[in-house]
Amino acid sequence: MILAILQARMSSSRLPGKVLLPLLGEPMLLRQIERLRKVRNIDRLLVATSAETADDEIENLCKRHAIDCFRGNLNDVLDRFYQAAVSHHPDHVVRLTADCPLADPGLIDQVIEFYLAGGYDYASNAIQPTFPDGLDVEICRFACLEQAWREAGLPSQREHVMPFIHQQPERFNIGHFLNREDLSHLRWTVDEPRDFELVSQIYAALYPANPDFATPDILRLLAERPELANWNTQHQRNEGYLKSLAADAPQPSNPASE
Template sequence: MNINVSIEARMTSSRLPKKVLKPLGNSTVLEVMINRVLKCKLVNKIIVATTINKEDDGIINLCEKKNVEYFRGSENNVFQRVLQAHEKFETDIIVELTGDCPFIEPRLIDEAIEFYLNNDYDYVSNSIKSTFPVGMSIQVYSLKALQEVSKKELTSMDIEHVTPEFYTTKRFKTYNIEAPKNLYFPELSVTLDTKEDYEIITKIMNHFKNDYFTIEEMISYVRKNPKLLQINSSIKRKGLS
């Protein structure tokens, strides 16, 4: 069984262009994320799902440097890009991540995969309802399920966000993993959409001075330094409500 992670990443973000290759610690945002995902025990391949846009050549260079797979597809049709990437690499179970989550916790990824494998759900996520810090979003589902969705007439939300059909209709059995009490911190956002996000992410990275620290360590640091939350607390997040 091929359990593959896809990381959606491109350089032409509307709010913060070139964000995935911005410096972070001794590397870049995307490289920090890849380094963390490489710690997962249940993942076979990491596939960076980027675009055919020449501006994304730098992402390809990073993938080759890190020896991780990549796929180049449509810039605006993210659904098609993710689907084609996983079809190319013969994925059975998709673990979908986005490239603006550099501090994703590998243990949470493994736990989500394990829950999916041990239970009878079509779609498992920890972000249908937000209980973890923003920037820990994990989605697990099968390639067959995504292919089934592709047969319908896709909406603009499907094309941009890939998975709304799973959790906005009753066609599929879904499960939301909620944060345990010690990890419940939805007020903290470490996703990278804006310059304010970049500021808080950089401050956290500069404190730990390495690519890997646990989600518990990060939460503890921010709780002891609550002024950090004010940096990006006013940012309105794009996406589904």
């Protein structure tokens, strides 16, 4: 069984409450779930949010729309993922994040099929990025997720769920799903206000005529409106993960304080 877990929280530092911002009249989280429900190779989808009061809104939204919701640790996201998954007894777990309302169901299926065909422990299209930021997919064997949950000690490994696995290619069989063209300079994730402005314009242009619009449709729109392609590219990819890695590093001692 393949379980997809969509992590979501209200307490984003750069754009608080972003997952419930309205996209064509519906919360961004619902728009993403609408797309994820079209993935053929996912057997079950659930939202994993925190037990913090601020995330009551996410749970209430899920209840209103009959979406499975698990609540757990805010900062130890690896524990949240493991606890969300363990009662479902999955064979494989897909990690998705709720700041990606342009998630491409066809691409997610391709990554899953690549992973299964290769017999990998873990596969992703994001560790060696060639797709737009915001189309990230990670999948691993549940047994590997459980190993990470038991052994991972670094803060970045607990916060970002999968690093314990993909940082150890000598221990785990890692697969990298690459695009034929490097589009990693494009930013389709939502971390900043301008990110949301871009996504809103893409939805307004494409969704009314074709709710199933996919990556090729977005690329055609950007070719027709090149100002959108550079709308929000001033931000570094994976800024949050890079900050977490920096926080892992031991701090130099100050001789003056000794």
